[in-house]
Amino acid sequence: MEDLWTEILPNDMLIRPRSSRIFYDGRFFSYPLKPVEALLKLGVFKSTLCILSWLKARLFQARSPRNFEEWVSNQFGNRLFNTFFKSYTEKVWGMSCREISADWAAQRIKGLSLGSAIKNALIPQRYNGDRSKVIKTLIHSFRYPRLGPGMMWEACTEKMTALGGKLEMGCRVTRCSYDKTSGSWTVEYKDRKGDLYSVEAEHVISSAPMRELVRGLSPAASEPTKRAAQSLRYRDFLTVMLILKDRQMFDDNWIYIHDPSV
Template structure:
């Protein structure tokens, strides 16, 4: 077990293994390291604990295997927040490259644009299947489903059952692990915005008569992100640099240290007990504690046990794993990733790591791809051996017609637990109870990041929650409401980088809470939950 440790005497407790700092941070992901970097820059003493023994960055880490680098989840470095963009440039000033944005849908050997273009989809499906789609669409226009409760109801009413089964049902159920007829229709209406099958048909007829020269895609006009910046060695390069800045500033990043207990010291501060895999324990005392650990795990390790722990213990998460294959080929496809809309295979998405950055793949004659399987920790996929998963991925590449088994020359598996917070019937109340408990009783304990707040935050959203938390700590009061972050979920598809001001409005009370609640519905909710508020349209597949 290795860890990085400051040698500054004032920050050491009586036991040389223990630390006393201004702020202790749980988790070295984007949120935790952002907080650590900014606090170090402000001259504060900091200790960060990270359960992983090797990698920082959380889901934004870059895993290396035999010289090949894998982006876990796929991370486009694009944000509307000027403060986030400036911080990226500050931490990693010389290692960004510009990459073309390309994502497509793959179905039965053909590629379809993402976001989906209705006219193109009909053309690629062929005459007979397109006719069936249009007949299905016509049928539902005459006899729509009257009780629209689910994702399935809403989507079939919009596009007909045939197109729904091809382009919406399979992938959605793979990602979220729940049937489409159990997902709320509200989420469908937000997520599928601007796509009009009837508009595509009308435009197609006009084009055939020479009455319309505009591109026919059945979409409302959008300005899509065509390029994005990316660290040349993957997103982990950003977080390795942030860690190095923290350590260079005399602070600690303790790898292989898991949270055992976080206890109030009775005077507004905290005592954190961390433990390594071999049982070594370390105590860290701090005035403030910042947690990006899963809310469920934090609640279980708080002392004294809060009333909220029973609520938080019921929070759920969706997990996934990546099977990275090395394949003899110059390249397989130009996309950053492709979505697999095919029920014959279990894979949901395939990344092409060379399209992220050529430097991630050291051999020009070898393509390296990552097959992503969405699952729950402990289920059959998750529990499969690495060899079995590599064999499965190899078979599925052959089934899809993307690679021959004899061309696969190696593979490895990376598991990512708690990748997506689940929004079930009870999650909002569980989060609210935990939040109220901490804000009322423990103002020096701060929740940040995707899992820390149990919100479907993206990388820059997670960073912003940490940036505002640091502002609050330095100000000595709650100046900003971090729960207002993540109100614009469409930024990965449209808009200009850095167009928003550095920080949102100062924290109000009722208005801020209302904004936070309206921005929390970024993943599907069960039909039994009828939300009273809705958020901006979601482009969650580009925001992993």
């Protein structure tokens, strides 16, 4: 995917330094973890308990972790899980950590553990151009379009129309029908006026919510598939733009609010 954006915006993907912090217990902690800073801010007593909890987890691991809580506790210990993972994760996803699968946790936090975080703090990973070999959570820089993500969609539109494609705005897809005989799709949609149109295609890429997509498929999906799609839960995502006059006020790209009081 990154190669695609590089191809689309060859001169506009800037490398930006990553600055992330965790807000917990009224304090900011650098992320990735800086052991000395964490020790001072958590206090010797709490830090000692966290390390002992991690050692216990390494000695007595859940052999087949079933959920997010068990998987993270295996990697970080139960005390660190409750401090830096539980509250934030449940606020973001609106569900208990025991309801989130261990597979999802392994994918989201791939390769990261307390040991790897401490190792990275002492001996930072070097980025040699191959991002696949760097633990994503520990990456210290990222690429970002010069004028923001909108540049990507504008560039895609320009390239698509230059190749003869057509962009229909303000339309709502009502049905996606697949013909096994011809191996093609027919996509029906309505424009702003409510007029119905259709277009045929060999391939269809959908960004619609899974519940709505499954309901609009033809031939109809199986009943188990419909029930599974209908059971999916979604979270509202709000973006707040804050424009500051003072560019030097802070340099954070991300602040993770782990404090349960917020």
